[in-house]
Amino acid sequence: MRVAEQVAVVTGATSGLGEAIAKRMAEEGAKVAVVGRNQKRGEGVVAHIRQKGGVAEFFQADVTVEAEVEAMIEAVSRQFGKLDIVVNNAGVVIPGSVATVKKEEWDEVFAVNVTSTYLVSHYSLPHLIKQKSGSIINISSEAGLKGLANRAAYCAAKAAVVGMTKAMTVDHAADGVRVNCICPGTIETPMIKEMLAKHPQPEELMEQFFSRRVTPQLGTAEEIAEACVYFALPDNKYVTGAVLSIDGGALAK
Numbered sequence: 001m002r003v004a005e006q007v008a009v010v011t012g013a014t015s016g017l018g019e020a021i022a023k024r025m026a027e028e029g030a031k032v033a034v035v036g037r038n039q040k041r042g043e044g045v046v047a048h049i050r051q052k053g054g055v056a057e058f059f060q061a062d063v064t065v066e067a068e069v070e071a072m073i074e075a076v077s078r079q080f081g082k083l084d085i086v087v088n089n090a091g092v093v094i095p096g097s098v099a100t101v102k103k104e105e106w107d108e109v110f111a112v113n114v115t116s117t118y119l120v121s122h123y124s125l126p127h128l129i130k131q132k133s134g135s136i137i138n139i140s141s142e143a144g145l146k147g148l149a150n151r152a153a154y155c156a157a158k159a160a161v162v163g164m165t166k167a168m169t170v171d172h173a174a175d176g177v178r179v180n181c182i183c184p185g186t187i188e189t190p191m192i193k194e195m196l197a198k199h200p201q202p203e204e205l206m207e208q209f210f211s212r213r214v215t216p217q218l219g220t221a222e223e224i225a226e227a228c229v230y231f232a233l234p235d236n237k238y239v240t241g242a243v244l245s246i247d248g249g250a251l252a253k
């Protein structure tokens, strides 16, 4: 058990990558706060973790709402007695170019991907600073490092997450807090299934997903979860400020 006795907060843990990260952290011994808005899915993830002998609790919060984030972090720290690992994973993608994307859509993409990362980190940091240790892991995207067609708000928001990671790395190194970032390529989660379902030519979109990479397959949520565990390992004291692409070689191409 590589993160035994650690307490991990995982946002967007009711689905996709966050669900896999929460389950993996629990398998590795962490007590996991499963955070999201959907209680039914959240309780389902918690039930799965407990059935396997892990420790988890669902905390319902909209991570774009400051009061809800503040209350959630306080509740997690009360429930588990401390906080060690924060995974800022909640995210949303809305297609569009700068010419077509509506202001409300732009704001929503920034609220869910960027403001949530700021808010959850902002309210977690006092706990991490107090104990002089902690690991924050921000989930950006391949889209945060390159331009993807028809994803202007998402590319800008995920690039902001990379920038925030670097700023936090510098600001909080002396506090014993490490901050790292993962940039996944396409992973088949409900987010991707919804994009395909809404696309007028889903086969063409799927072809785009594959053609961006050098691997013959897309990634799995478990590969992202494993990278999160690596970044969380307390012994990895030199590992901070990293931006890790897990994208089937898309950035290299």
Ligand SMILES: NC(=O)c1ccc[n+]([C@@H]2O[C@H](COP(=O)([O-])OP(=O)(O)OC[C@H]3O[C@@H](n4cnc5c(N)ncnc54)[C@H](OP(=O)(O)O)[C@@H]3O)[C@@H](O)[C@H]2O)c1
Binding pocket: 011, 012, 013, 014, 015, 016, 017, 018, 035, 036, 037, 038, 039, 041, 061, 062, 063, 064, 089, 090, 091, 092, 093, 112, 113, 139, 140, 141, 142, 183, 184, 185, 186, 187, 188, 189, 190, 191, 192
């Ligand atoms: N899948 C990919 O190919 C891919 C690639 C690169 C990066 N990413 C990034 O990876 C992360 C996870 O994506 P995914 O594919 O797993 O997506 P997903 O299956 O759609 O899951 C998104 C999660 O975010 C949560 N969420 C959304 N808005 C929220 C809000 N306002 N408050 C609290 N939670 C909220 C959802 O929970 P509730 O519905 O319960 O609120 C859900 O658990 C995102 O940041 C995404 O941008 C994904």
